[in-house]
Amino acid sequence: MALLKVENLQVFYGVIQAVKGISFEVNQGEIVALIGANGAGKTTVLHTITGLVPAKAGSITYNGVDLLKTPSHKIVAMGMAHVPEGRRIFQELTVLENLQMGAFTRRDKGEVAETLKMVYERFPRLEERKKQVAGTLSGGEQQMLAMGRALMSKPDIILMDEPSMGLSPLFVTEIFDIIQEINKAGTTVLIVEQNAKKVLSIADCAYVLETGNIIMDGPAQELLNNDSVKKAYLGE
Amino acid sequence: MEFLAQIINGLSLGSIYALIALGYTMVYGICKMLNFAHGDIIMVGAYMLSVAMATLHFPPFLAILTSMVVCAALGVIIERVAYKPLRNASPLAVLITAIGVSYFLQSSALLIFGSTQRKVDAAINFPSIQLGELSISGNALITLIVTIILMVGLNWFINNTMTGKAMLAVSEDKGAAQLMGVNVNFTIAITFLIGSALAAVAGVLFISSYKYVGPYTGAMPGIKAFVAAVLGGIGSVPGAMLGGILLGLIESLAKAYISTQLADAIVFGVLIVVLLVKPTGLMGKKITEKV
Numbered sequence: 001m002a003l004l005k006v007e008n009l010q011v012f013y014g015v016i017q018a019v020k021g022i023s024f025e026v027n028q029g030e031i032v033a034l035i036g037a038n039g040a041g042k043t044t045v046l047h048t049i050t051g052l053v054p055a056k057a058g059s060i061t062y063n064g065v066d067l068l069k070t071p072s073h074k075i076v077a078m079g080m081a082h083v084p085e086g087r088r089i090f091q092e093l094t095v096l097e098n099l100q101m102g103a104f105t106r107r108d109k110g111e112v113a114e115t116l117k118m119v120y121e122r123f124p125r126l127e128e129r130k131k132q133v134a135g136t137l138s139g140g141e142q143q144m145l146a147m148g149r150a151l152m153s154k155p156d157i158i159l160m161d162e163p164s165m166g167l168s169p170l171f172v173t174e175i176f177d178i179i180q181e182i183n184k185a186g187t188t189v190l191i192v193e194q195n196a197k198k199v200l201s202i203a204d205c206a207y208v209l210e211t212g213n214i215i216m217d218g219p220a221q222e223l224l225n226n227d228s229v230k231k232a233y234l235g236e
Numbered sequence: 237m238e239f240l241a242q243i244i245n246g247l248s249l250g251s252i253y254a255l256i257a258l259g260y261t262m263v264y265g266i267c268k269m270l271n272f273a274h275g276d277i278i279m280v281g282a283y284m285l286s287v288a289m290a291t292l293h294f295p296p297f298l299a300i301l302t303s304m305v306v307c308a309a310l311g312v313i314i315e316r317v318a319y320k321p322l323r324n325a326s327p328l329a330v331l332i333t334a335i336g337v338s339y340f341l342q343s344s345a346l347l348i349f350g351s352t353q354r355k356v357d358a359a360i361n362f363p364s365i366q367l368g369e370l371s372i373s374g375n376a377l378i379t380l381i382v383t384i385i386l387m388v389g390l391n392w393f394i395n396n397t398m399t400g401k402a403m404l405a406v407s408e409d410k411g412a413a414q415l416m417g418v419n420v421n422f423t424i425a426i427t428f429l430i431g432s433a434l435a436a437v438a439g440v441l442f443i444s445s446y447k448y449v450g451p452y453t454g455a456m457p458g459i460k461a462f463v464a465a466v467l468g469g470i471g472s473v474p475g476a477m478l479g480g481i482l483l484g485l486i487e488s489l490a491k492a493y494i495s496t497q498l499a500d501a502i503v504f505g506v507l508i509v510v511l512l513v514k515p516t517g518l519m520g521k522k523i524t525e526k527v
Binding site for chain 2: 050051052071072073074075076077081082084088089090091092093097100101102104105149153
């Protein structure tokens with residue numbers, strides 16, 4: 001059974017339909033990518049999964065639970081973390097406080113301290129800057145903080161929205177390496193990305209979104225070699 | 237010596253403003269709305285104190301506690317009934333609703349207690365302290381002390397508890413806070429609860445000096461406290477504390493040394509000057525557009 005299953009999802013902003021009845025699934029342990037141009041509805045899909053945006057029709061099932069009937073703030077405790085587009089770290093809190101917010105629903109202090117140690121090991125720069133106000137971090141560091149904050153909830157699945165946005169090529173490579181490591185450590189990943197080449201090289205399978213519809217899907221390697229994908233999204 | 241006494245008066249008046257201003261600024265920070273009904277919570281607090289002491293014969297401490305509990309509950313109910321349905325409405329609609337709630341509270345008090353002012357036995361009554369030739373009002377001193385304790389406590393709560401940090405997180409980004417598992421509605425309710433309980437304390441302290449309460453008792457201190465919150469930088473908790481204290485000092489000194497009639501004009505004059513020089517208030521954050 002799929003860990004996360006989206007069926008016939010439709011989302012509207014007012015009268016404008018952003019997502020036009022899409023279906024896809026994410027299996028345990030996979031990296032699944034949603035690719036597509038700006039405005040294709042990728043971010044909307046993630047926002048609907050974690051309840052930031054309401055759906056008009058369709059269903060989203062996670063571990064057998066209907067997420068469309070689950071209030072947004074209860075989802076993280078079910079093992080799903082979301083690294084939102086634009087990072088949305090708490091600019092006025094310190095790095096450490098941001099990480100603590102990531103573990104907001106966890107009550108066992110000892111376990112949280114252990115996760116914090118793990119996050120610091122993965123992102124040593126965050127430990128160096130733990131007392132610093134998060135708004136003063138560089139873009140790449142903020143992305144690391146957003147990812148570290150999500151990991152603090154010890155998620156089974158992590159949704160990532162445009163992790164490479166606005167980062168230097170060096171940082172992009174580093175971030176993608178880390179995403180692969182997180183996945184190897186046992187976390188399922190659903191990732192939305194405009195950098196199709198990069199994301200297809202780490203994903204297991206991918207769905208191509210165009211103006212609210214899935215127009216193509218398949219194993220990432222196949223899409224990477226598909227002529228129309230190459231033309232439209234890889235710039236070849 | 238006379239000057240020192242005026243300073244203490246100013247500090248004590250200022251701490252009352254600061255306590256009220258905290259409610260304005262916390263609610264603004266988290267909901268981005270001006271809760272103009274906040275001043276009337278002071279009036280409700282004062283009436284509750286009077287009812288608890290004169291009618292129910294509660295001892296002062298219990299009466300103060302009753303007043304705080306009633307106001308805290310009232311604040312939460314007002315938010316649920318009047319503001320929560322407007323969470324995504326235009327700011328103007330929320331503002332008008334707040335003014336409506338303010339009139340509603342005043343009219344309810346008018347209906348229940350009548351238009352004549354009601355004398356309130358002081359819940360706190362401390363003897364003056366004689367320091368050489370200087371006589372310091374005990375109530376002024378206790379007002380200052382209570383305020384300092386509450387402010388230190390509030391600061392600790394906001395910066396050291398997860399609920400406090402959740403409040404900061406919600407005020408910055410509701411959506412991201414939700415993703416962390418923060419129940420935004422609950423956090424907003426807590427904010428109203430704390431703000432209203434502080435307003436009740438302010439009401440008790442205020443009425444201990446002024447002795448009378450009427451349906452419009454909350455209006456003037458409410459407006460002054462709002463000015464204090466804007467002066468300090470609305471949305472900033474330390475700003476509200478600073479703004480309140482400064483406002484009290486200016487008002488007291490202006491009354492003592494310039495003119496009683498002009499005191500309010502001077503207070504608002506200072507606000508205008510500060511806003512001209514620093515539009516975000518003394519400790520206000522620079523508002524940056526998110527890209």
